Amino acid sequence: MRVAAVGDIHMGADSQGLLRPAFETLDDCADLLLLAGDLTRHGTPAEAEVVAREVRDLPVPVVAVLGNHDHHDERPEEVTAILQDAGVTVLEGTATVVECAGARVGIAGTKGFGGGFVGRSAGEFGEPVMKEFVRTTRRSADSLCAALKDLDGQDCAARIALTHFSPVADTLAGEPPEIHPFLGSYLLAEAIDTAGADLAIHGHAHLGSEHGMTAGGVRVRNVAQPVIRRAFNVYHLGGEG
Ligand SMILES: [Fe+2]
Numbered sequence: 001m002r003v004a005a006v007g008d009i010h011m012g013a014d015s016q017g018l019l020r021p022a023f024e025t026l027d028d029c030a031d032l033l034l035l036a037g038d039l040t041r042h043g044t045p046a047e048a049e050v051v052a053r054e055v056r057d058l059p060v061p062v063v064a065v066l067g068n069h070d071h072h073d074e075r076p077e078e079v080t081a082i083l084q085d086a087g088v089t090v091l092e093g094t095a096t097v098v099e100c101a102g103a104r105v106g107i108a109g110t111k112g113f114g115g116g117f118v119g120r121s122a123g124e125f126g127e128p129v130m131k132e133f134v135r136t137t138r139r140s141a142d143s144l145c146a147a148l149k150d151l152d153g154q155d156c157a158a159r160i161a162l163t164h165f166s167p168v169a170d171t172l173a174g175e176p177p178e179i180h181p182f183l184g185s186y187l188l189a190e191a192i193d194t195a196g197a198d199l200a201i202h203g204h205a206h207l208g209s210e211h212g213m214t215a216g217g218v219r220v221r222n223v224a225q226p227v228i229r230r231a232f233n234v235y236h237l238g239g240e241g
């Protein structure tokens with residue numbers, strides 16, 4: 001099966017129609033479209049409406065997570081509802097199964113959060129706000145793990161973990177090391193490796209690189225649009241490399 005993915009499209013009032021022509025060709029090259037968060041610039045309902053018009057009635061199913069930008073206006077529920085109204089399945093600590101190319105593919109998603117990577121990570125220690133920072137990531141990772149496990153027994157030919165923040169440092173190559181703790185967390189990779197997945201898709205790291213892998217051997221792809229520099233990339237699952 002063929003999985004199209006892009007993140008960090010950061011749409012605003014002047015973005016309408018930029019991606020629609022490419023998205024309308026999706027059935028030629030992909031079986032579903034994953035959106036890896038930061039779909040808007042500031043998370044306003046008006047920007048969400050731009051995204052909704054861009055992806056409404058596409059020829060393939062669309063599954064998304066929100067990004068930090070989609071939270072900026074502090075109305076993620078409204079952004080989610082607007083996307084859902086356009087037919088997008090929005091995941092947050094949840095999973096969905098999509099029928100595509102005669103097979104079932106399971107997608108578990110969460111926005112994720114920061115904290116850093118092994119050896120250079122924040123811990124649940126000290127001030128309450130610091131503990132809450134790390135606990136926020138841990139809760140997100142736990143929800144991703146549970147959502148992936150929910151896909152067990154659902155006869156999925158493949159399982160995908162979809163996040164906005166990165167589960168690994170590999171795909172941050174190119175980003176200043178000083179900001180790695182704000183770009184992702186190893187807890188997300190632990191969740192993916194514990195529950196198992198065939199592919200992990202994320203965004204957020206605009207200056208990062210596309211290819212990485214978890215310690216457990218799960219392929220990781222950073223699909224932030226400034227990284228992939230196209231409307232979407234297509235990944236093949238199920239023995240096609
Ligand atoms: Fe972004």
Ligand SMILES: [Fe+2]
Pocket residue numbers: 038067068069164203204205
């Ligand atoms: Fe982001």
